[in-house]
Amino acid sequence: MGTQRHAGDRPKWDNKAQYMLTCVGFCVGLGNVWRFPYLCQSHGGGAFMIPFLILLVFEGIPLLHLEFAIGQRLRKGSVGVWRTINPYMLGVGIASMCVSFLVSLYYNTIIAWVMWYFFNSFQEPLPWSQCPINANRTGLVSECERSSPVDYFWYRETLNTSAAIDETGGLQWWMILCLISAWGVLYVCCIRGIETTGKAVYVTSTLPYVVLTIFLIRGLTLKGSVDGIKFLFTPDLNELANPSTWLDAGAQVFYSFSLAFGGLISFSSYNSVHNNCEQDAVIISIINAFTSIYAATVIYSIIGFRATERFDDCLSGNFTLSQGVEGTGLAFIVFTEAITKMPLSPLWSVLFFIMLFCLGLSSMFGNIEGVLVPLQDLKVFPKSWPKEVISGVTCLVCCLVGLIFVQGSGNYWLALFDSFAGSIPLLVIAFSEMIGVVYVYGIDRFNEDMIFMIGHKPNIFWQATWRVISPLIMLAIFIFYFSTIVTKEIFYIAWDPESENFPTLEKKPYPSWIYVIIFLLAGIPSLSVPGTAVFRAIREYCCKKHPSAPVQEIDSVSYKVHIQDEELKSQKVTEI
Template structure:
């Protein structure tokens, strides 16, 4: 109710005024220049940590050619007398991510040194962005034919493979089963709004810049509807692919948990091997619980729902949950290569919009003289971005990514979107805007669009923002940390530190 209306609004206003985010809003009112400036700053900040994620993807891609995959087993200790203790306390997948890749520090206050392998990957990522963006929209359009279509090919391959795996049905049931209690949490609605902003690229300013290149009488309403439908269909398509594989991962973890309990029961009660199986496990538990309740109570609790709930999110979904699922699949190297190539192309596509959301507003501000070639402007921006983003290659870099992702790429977008809708609907005027749409599309907007722009969208955005502020006042912000000295029953050595 605010994603699609905002998408339509940005396409229309950019196409009509033929300017970037700052130029558009200052044309409506000089007092609204801050909206465009905010979009530019958010686009720049998001580009910094987004390309860092692409650097991580490159690191995993390079290691995907090893057999076996380096995150499939723990490395030996220094004396080669056993496995690394830190890895054994966690899992090989977590160890490779937190130690081999990030070499993470205990908290955000301990910066650590620059990790040279991440610096190299980050430099490579920014070099690729520069090459693709070297001549702006002219060169970028050709690259996007590949970056926009290749992920569909990989998703289709993963979908076919995922649906044939054991546990895929459980993963899909988990995906489509609503949890109504979760909907009462304002953070969930903020996350949903953030996801819409990122998937549609609204409130970043890049969409306005792209729209300024459209023909003056292009039907932007049709474009908004097509993009919105394709975006929703793609999200559903990708979710089915991902959750079928996560269901497979959870099922394997569930069976592993049961097998550990079976081994414990077999040893403790001297039960003949193979008497207890996965099929008759519940019968044995019921039987032994009547006479040895304490022994049964000490067993590890094995619930498939629990393992599904433990599925990681954000960067953890790609670098922990999915990589752990991949090593269980035959031909794991091939699946890993395909997965990280897909992530690379997806990340690259997102970077184009973010970069356009920075360069075009800079031109609107006349910060960049017109005689400077596009190649030089793009090069300077990429170089400056690379130097600033070196903070993410420190030992504490992942913590800074979490902070940027949690605060730069969420609430500011909510505020920007709110003021964009208010600016067009009430300052520029819905009647003037309707006249512009009639000029471009050949028809005035219907009652649905007007209701969204005038009431529904701003009220929803304001409600989510107020609820989030109230939630933040009542709680303390936290971030997950890796602490090898802390050992719990969970295989993931994480606890939450207050900011």
């Protein structure tokens, strides 16, 4: 059966499993596999789990529940929801759309990198397992000899990295093909919204767990794997007194739930209005936390094997565990090197990059949903355009803009986007969401909505976190994060074969003009929240002849929601 349609021709999930898998796929992404293990190792191993789990309970779950609830109650995307709650909060939805767009640009580039490695995995030996012969065939390529085969394949043969961010290095044709393929696959999967993504998640959201389990079983049979796991979980309780540990834990909880992107609001809007969104939030939170810890265990079982292969003793190789394990360095350098030392290495490489592809693609479903639905709500496209055309135009524009990441300096641009597009704006959006529901819409009205949807009033835990605890945590994270960014020097890590310290990666300060880009990435989405409210206030002041227009808009929308609820009630009775 295709996706059902109810209440104002709004699509509906075929079944509950489809919805849950889609949300899990969106929340559980590449960050669970490569950022969480790095943070655990950086902040006292098992000690990092303590602030992570505490903040997961008091920051992540409440905001996840809130997004599920408002989307399900109002049955709209992020822009429609906030315009309904209060027209002055339209900027919250616009900010979410901007962040989803910016993140989609570089996130799908990572999928393109994954595809490149996947295509190159069908070789024996793997191309990153040994240095290539130089052009004169008199020896090995000097750059590779001075570094390592995995570093050379990543920085030169994959990225063809330039020495600085202001040296474009030209477009790399092989990565252009991979980028086009990545956007093409995404378009096919989201061509008709949840009607097509809902089918794809049966594979993309479940296969990573199968592959992780296979890697764990294999990893535990390798020498040094247990040492790697011990290294990960050995706690350094002194780290609990370090403010940066709590800051990173709060940020990781925030990012790993994919909060404030707008995708979760859209996904929940396709549910029955009487779905138990409270239960869904708790279940998905548990799955997310379990996945982070499980993935870290798998990753460090393999890294322990890698360290043992290099040093005979994992303890003497601590610096190997400490270097290059963050972000792309973990996936494309550390893990790929470990795979080359395993028997049947092409097989393990294929499995690993299939897993990363599924993780990335399922997250992109939510990111692109956070762009497409608001664009439709804002009537950017003519109403006569079918979903296929809207999805195609959006993917095409994103693909063209994404070409900036497949030039020689693309890796530096991707790191810049990752650092600023998905940091401060998300904190501003999430804080605005909490304040908007609790203090603008009104917690009492929201409680009545919850009673209508799930049959009971949210308990004292939800009341306390929504009203006080979660907003204070987000405000504290924002203040500490912003003060850290403002006070410290901003630099990027460059691969420069001409450097005296090569092959050590070189820290370089950003050129002055980059700060304009940083403002565009972080400032515009953040400022669109108050900016839209100010613009609306000015417009209303200039149009005093129609003072009742905003009220009529709210009443009209509320009436539509009421009508939809009544339709859903009658449909539910009919189904019974």
